[in-house]
Amino acid sequence: MVLNIGIIGLGFMGSDHVKRVATRINGAKLAGVCDLKKDLAEKYAKKYGAKVYENGIDLIDSPDIDAVMVVTRPHETHEQFVLHAIEVGKYVFCEKPLTLTAAGCKKIVDAEVKHGKRLVQVGFMRRYDPGYVEIKEAIDNHTYGEPLLIHATHRNATVDETYDTSMSIIETAIHEADVLHWLLGEDYESGTTFLPKKQTKFTHSKLHDPQIITLDTKSGVHIDLEVFVNDQIGYDINCSVVCENGIINLRSPFVTSVKKGLHDSTYIPADCTERFKTAYDLELQAWVNGVLADKITGPTSWDGLVAMVTCDALAKSRDNDAKRIPIVLPDSKPALYE
């Protein structure tokens, strides 16, 4: 059985998913594409034998499309497509962030709960990264005792002029907001965002860079996270979990090392599609397998909501002199997501 997939949005991440679905995922077929840039849609359609749709709604409605991927920019456009997919009862994979507001996420959660069945998976691919998976197994198995602290960095080589101070949280730290509480298996209690006085000369007037975030969980695990999006060195993701009996560190993958000119060096990935290539592949394969089996298991709308509520608290802290802000989730997690 082959799953006919339609992809809405063919930008940086969308085009990466197009290639993935068309050439690397078992049981998947790229059946349809659409983008505001028609020529882009035509290009991929031709290359992989898919159909071009006029717009996302048409694609979702098409009887030739079994399941939908929403990879549109700007991110606020996610919401309408995800809601429409729920309405017509189709499985939908939505790149992170689910939407840009907690209210929007809540609307999706409510729609899905009303529908009565999980249809939405959010693109928090790090949960599929072999490194994070290995750390989660160690934590779940208490291999090194109880986790006490996490030190994390989320660094990008560079960002463009449209990336502003708010995006350090909502575009970037959101990954850690999701993956770290998932690692620990518990919710956050509070968070802070501190803007150090000294910034890199490689930033611009609209972007405070770097930023320092902390999160504390219900049980009291303390997390610090450096967000630095103009590091000039590459996409440098680190995560060190300090446990009672040992420390487990995420390691950036490399396949060779080189000795040259008085230095022995290994490679740092240039961006997220390179660093998390395996994670993205495993994520999509799991989603396709889940849809074909009519039972998906990946990050939920609720996870999307939790991440956004967390980001909101961090933004509030940033705007209030790094004050500690409680992270309060809506009433209770619907049974659908247990």
Add this chain to the structure above:
Amino acid sequence: MVLNIGIIGLGFMGSDHVKRVATRINGAKLAGVCDLKKDLAEKYAKKYGAKVYENGIDLIDSPDIDAVMVVTRPHETHEQFVLHAIEVGKYVFCEKPLTLTAAGCKKIVDAEVKHGKRLVQVGFMRRYDPGYVEIKEAIDNHTYGEPLLIHATHRNATVDETYDTSMSIIETAIHEADVLHWLLGEDYESGTTFLPKKQTKFTHSKLHDPQIITLDTKSGVHIDLEVFVNDQIGYDINCSVVCENGIINLRSPFVTSVKKGLHDSTYIPADCTERFKTAYDLELQAWVNGVLADKITGPTSWDGLVAMVTCDALAKSRDNDAKRIPIVLPDSKPALYE
């Protein structure tokens, strides 16, 4: 379009390929299986919705099977199935070694040449490993100047009692025999196999372990290779290419590191399916893509023959006090393989 694949042989490697084809390869469908152990065939057939065939010949002949994978043990059984697949004109992927004799390999090459079209791909998966690929790119691009020397190790955690002295070459070193001349883009001139007086206590009377192999290429690159199949530490594959301007080293993949009890450590894979998981996946995906496009590009029957001729020379050296033995290929490479 989906490729219906039949797999003959469901042992250690066969079962690994079954899972790969059935769950990780785009465009592939596990359509048929067979094995002397019927219950094994029934098990996988049931699990993945494939058909059980009485024997390899029936599977190859079946109109429901588009392409064939030969993963049988002992390896001398490869030959008949590969030849039959060529006879009926079906694409066939054969695990290494292609057969156990140069004469057998030559028979396959001749059959394929006579057929007039490449149908056979040999399972030298290392050519797809991202590490070796990165090294090959560096060599091809002269990134570090000309290659001068290669130091390699091929180490296994342990082997069973059926593994004897000859297998260190024909089962183990054969991987390097293939991948190293492919890396360098040239043929071997000669080789030696030296049996050091001191052996590990973990070996048995039929197995001299470790063994030291050298290979020299036509241009004069000198290679040394340690084959040690009871290393007690894991599957430890190393390859260091010493060039004029730098040294590039293959690095074993790991995704976390752990600090514990006065040590900071990373993981060493336990076996080849773990170490080369990505390589096996890429290999099969490339094969499936190639078959679907009616043009395969992976390791050829000729490569299988070259590896076996190399192994024969190394065995001769081993039996002649480590004498340097010329490595002489048959007359000339058929045009089919250029």
Add this chain to the structure above:
Amino acid sequence: MVLNIGIIGLGFMGSDHVKRVATRINGAKLAGVCDLKKDLAEKYAKKYGAKVYENGIDLIDSPDIDAVMVVTRPHETHEQFVLHAIEVGKYVFCEKPLTLTAAGCKKIVDAEVKHGKRLVQVGFMRRYDPGYVEIKEAIDNHTYGEPLLIHATHRNATVDETYDTSMSIIETAIHEADVLHWLLGEDYESGTTFLPKKQTKFTHSKLHDPQIITLDTKSGVHIDLEVFVNDQIGYDINCSVVCENGIINLRSPFVTSVKKGLHDSTYIPADCTERFKTAYDLELQAWVNGVLADKITGPTSWDGLVAMVTCDALAKSRDNDAKRIPIVLPDSKPALYE
């Protein structure tokens, strides 16, 4: 010319210095020792041909002693010996902390200023560690642009029952309080100490472990420091300086790596005398050279005072719910210390 050195205090650090002075430092001679434990003094005196003194004051006063090292415990005993050495005009090396209060440090500074010549060197050995020195050179030379952030950890394998919550700052973090502003070449603006809710089970009721400290410098460099003194893994000192154009990391020294049982591992030092052996040697050699040349250059009484003022601010923050506390130095740095 040989410097006759007398050492007061022969405990863990004192005995380490005894061995250093007697066997590894050029131009040094262990001339005298004293300790409340007479047998200890007798032992070292006999072993290295030194004289035993009744008490520290006698040792300082002795014409046979050219220069003095104060390594006594508890640390509040430092003050009297250092003041006495200044009084009699002898060079004195004092292990850190100089004393346990800012007032005590100020008294020493004042005495030294009144004397009109530098006589005191404080045992902040990290300034001599080749790793920190390499980092300082990179910062001073702007090799990687301006420093923006520092992430540091100060971890001990374990501490005994006498080590309480206050000591995480005054015994442990004091090293970073000194070395990090020295690295950056500027003073601190403010600091915080946060006690995470979740603690290790290996601590005891009088010790909150781990603790998280932050420091911000005048120019706005932000520092976070994990102090974890029951890490169970060893003496694990890390320091990562995030600059505009690159990140420089302190690396723990090791001289071999071992592959064994599916792991490739390197050694983590057990304690500070092992980790900073080279730094201690270089520190003492520099001190002896300085004394023989009648011009010492190492960490000053003022540095001892700055460290203590910093520790006081951190302690105040710890006792006030992690409130940010300004770090305010006494009026101005005396010319003696420029």
Add this chain to the structure above:
Amino acid sequence: MVLNIGIIGLGFMGSDHVKRVATRINGAKLAGVCDLKKDLAEKYAKKYGAKVYENGIDLIDSPDIDAVMVVTRPHETHEQFVLHAIEVGKYVFCEKPLTLTAAGCKKIVDAEVKHGKRLVQVGFMRRYDPGYVEIKEAIDNHTYGEPLLIHATHRNATVDETYDTSMSIIETAIHEADVLHWLLGEDYESGTTFLPKKQTKFTHSKLHDPQIITLDTKSGVHIDLEVFVNDQIGYDINCSVVCENGIINLRSPFVTSVKKGLHDSTYIPADCTERFKTAYDLELQAWVNGVLADKITGPTSWDGLVAMVTCDALAKSRDNDAKRIPIVLPDSKPALYE
């Protein structure tokens, strides 16, 4: 007690030892220097308060000199000074190689045996390197079972025009010839030197570079050694001892790592005085301590002879098409050296 040391020869190594003796060794005093280049001798004498001697013989004969270091170039000049020191009964430290012929070494051994007391220490500093020491302890304690194989590389960044093919053995491989059998605690049985056809473009007509050496010990441990003296990358010394239960690797020391421009890198030392700085210091300290105690323990004249006999066999193999050459020591080791 202070040892008055005279140093003959103030070139690259000699000047390094001058600084060491004058500023880093406990119990040592630089008392005298001499060199054919008078101005060099004057410079160091002035800098460190030592006396200049007209020639090596005068220096050795001087009642103001307690012990002598011979660091002259060319190496054949070592012999006369060492023999003269023995004649007058003074301790003498001689840089490696002891002399350039086995006959010359034998003459020194005979003179020392006749004198009846060890007076000569040869500068095989690697025996003092903490990495090699750690490996030796592991071998001696059978920590990882029996050693089976050793892979070693001895690489230099570059050499000048006076360095020819013979020196790859006699100047460079001689270090491994000494240290590897010392590590293993046994003598060599045979050796080979192979000149690969392909050489680096950075060599010149008188120098075949790289070269491949093998050594087999009496018990059957097999060693391979790459000598590559124009590697363009630095002074890259590796030694991997493959044992039955694990593999222990020498690691080049570094104190920081840097992330910059898509690479994470560590430093490779530029030359031997940088790589083995600690080893040289420990070596000299041990020698001074030994002389002051009238009982030296470092590498002996016999070790110098063994190294030279080994080099002679390797040279013979090189000149005989890489033929395996037995390594035969003179009759028996004199009791003096047990």
